[in-house]
Amino acid sequence: xxxxxxxRAMDSVxxxxxxxxxxxxxxxxxxxxxxxxxAEEVLNLxxxxxxxxxxxxxxxxxxxxxxxxxxSLRGLVHLARSTEVISDAALEISEGxxxxxxxxxxIAEAVSESDEVLVRERIAAGGxxxxxxxxxxxxxxxxxxxxxAVRRAGxxxxxxxxxxxxxxxxxxxxxxxENVLLAKGPRTGxxxxxxxxxxxxxxx
Amino acid sequence: xxxxxxxRAMDSVxxxxxxxxxxxxxxxxxxxxxxxxxAEEVLNLxxxxxxxxxxxxxxxxxxxxxxxxxxSLRGLVHLARSTEVISDAALEISEGxxxxxxxxxxIAEAVSESDEVLVRERIAAGGxxxxxxxxxxxxxxxxxxxxxAVRRAGxxxxxxxxxxxxxxxxxxxxxxxENVLLAKGPRTGxxxxxxxxxxxxxxx
Numbered sequence: 001x002x003x004x005x006x007x008r009a010m011d012s013v014x015x016x017x018x019x020x021x022x023x024x025x026x027x028x029x030x031x032x033x034x035x036x037x038x039a040e041e042v043l044n045l046x047x048x049x050x051x052x053x054x055x056x057x058x059x060x061x062x063x064x065x066x067x068x069x070x071x072s073l074r075g076l077v078h079l080a081r082s083t084e085v086i087s088d089a090a091l092e093i094s095e096g097x098x099x100x101x102x103x104x105x106x107i108a109e110a111v112s113e114s115d116e117v118l119v120r121e122r123i124a125a126g127g128x129x130x131x132x133x134x135x136x137x138x139x140x141x142x143x144x145x146x147x148x149a150v151r152r153a154g155x156x157x158x159x160x161x162x163x164x165x166x167x168x169x170x171x172x173x174x175x176x177x178e179n180v181l182l183a184k185g186p187r188t189g190x191x192x193x194x195x196x197x198x199x200x201x202x203x204x
Numbered sequence: 205x206x207x208x209x210x211x212r213a214m215d216s217v218x219x220x221x222x223x224x225x226x227x228x229x230x231x232x233x234x235x236x237x238x239x240x241x242x243a244e245e246v247l248n249l250x251x252x253x254x255x256x257x258x259x260x261x262x263x264x265x266x267x268x269x270x271x272x273x274x275x276s277l278r279g280l281v282h283l284a285r286s287t288e289v290i291s292d293a294a295l296e297i298s299e300g301x302x303x304x305x306x307x308x309x310x311i312a313e314a315v316s317e318s319d320e321v322l323v324r325e326r327i328a329a330g331g332x333x334x335x336x337x338x339x340x341x342x343x344x345x346x347x348x349x350x351x352x353a354v355r356r357a358g359x360x361x362x363x364x365x366x367x368x369x370x371x372x373x374x375x376x377x378x379x380x381x382e383n384v385l386l387a388k389g390p391r392t393g394x395x396x397x398x399x400x401x402x403x404x405x406x407x408x
Contacts, residue, residue, distance in 0.1 A: 028218070075311065079235055093282070096283075111214070
């Protein structure tokens with residue numbers, strides 16, 4: 001039987017998982033690079049995961065009213081709960097950074113200079129990336145940085161976006177002033193990305 | 205001060221994180237594709253994460269004996285604990301699959317035919333992939349499948365490998381009979397990968 005409510009519930013929980021994994025990456029970045037900026041983004045993501053959780057519950061309960069054996073949805077409910085645990089772990093790590101206990105010079109020293117970095121940058125009005133797309137601007141080729149997520153300014157979304165976060169941005173992902181980019185790559189790439197964003201100083 | 209013990213502790217915890225994220229991916233795959241094979245691999249990974257945890261503890265305690273302020277390592281200990289929570293969540297999800305509660309036809313029905321699949325395949329002796337490398341065999345180009353992890357048969361490792369798992373395999377990753385591949389891609393690619401592995405029937 002076709003159960004669109006159930007499909008939407010599944011989509012929500014898979015998105016929760018992707019966002020939770022992004023949160024873990026950012027939380028680790030916050031520790032490794034002693035970055036309160038990244039820790040703050042974990043808090044922003046957590047709000048989004050909570051919103052998805054509510055949406056998931058609504059779709060699952062609607063689906064339960066329509067499938068033959070509602071108890072069969074128990075596995076799905078467990079899946080969502082286990083996923084929440086993951087984003088909670090990310091939150092815990094980043095709260096450690098914000099309270100100043102998780103990061104420490106001694107940890108930063110253990111991060112090799114040659115390692116990939118994870119940075120947050122905000123696109124400035126009139127910056128090279130303002131009003132373009134990831135593909136048009138050839139961000140990966142031009143800067144060496146892989147953009148792993150884009151956060152829109154509060155409430156501003158494009159027509160096909162339901163959320164403030166674009167977790168797996170593609171070449172058609174639009175970029176505008178005030179958007180926040182999370183990107184991974186070599187240290188030199190981080191410099192180039194900052195210039196392309198048109199920020200005089202890092203958003204960190 | 206140069207603290208190689210601390211670097212090793214950090215390396216272990218980052219590897220724990222990568223393995224935990226792989227475990228979450230596999231656990232989700234187990235649910236979405238109703239695959240006990242993937243659930244079993246989560247149990248295998250968990251054993252590896254436990255081994256890393258022990259290694260992490262040893263290096264951290266050694267480092268604590270050498271740094272000026274041992275208590276400064278508290279953040280690192282918290283980080284490892286939060287990471288363990290993530291692999292525990294993956295374990296919980298896959299135990300649900302093995303007990304038959306987390307997966308259900310109704311969930312499998314909600315997975316679209318066009319979605320990417322996640323499969324486990326074992327390389328057969330004399331199969332096309334036996335005795336080659338990921339790059340040589342051009343697995344991605346030839347099959348359309350992205351290999352996200354390779355599990356070696358018990359105890360068998362190449363010179364530069366410390367673990368039974370290769371979590372981010374590259375073009376030089378060697379492939380041999382009895383190795384288990386975890387791979388993502390389109391359904392048609394999964395068929396082609398199975399043929400290249402030389403299995404007559406899937407390892408699932």
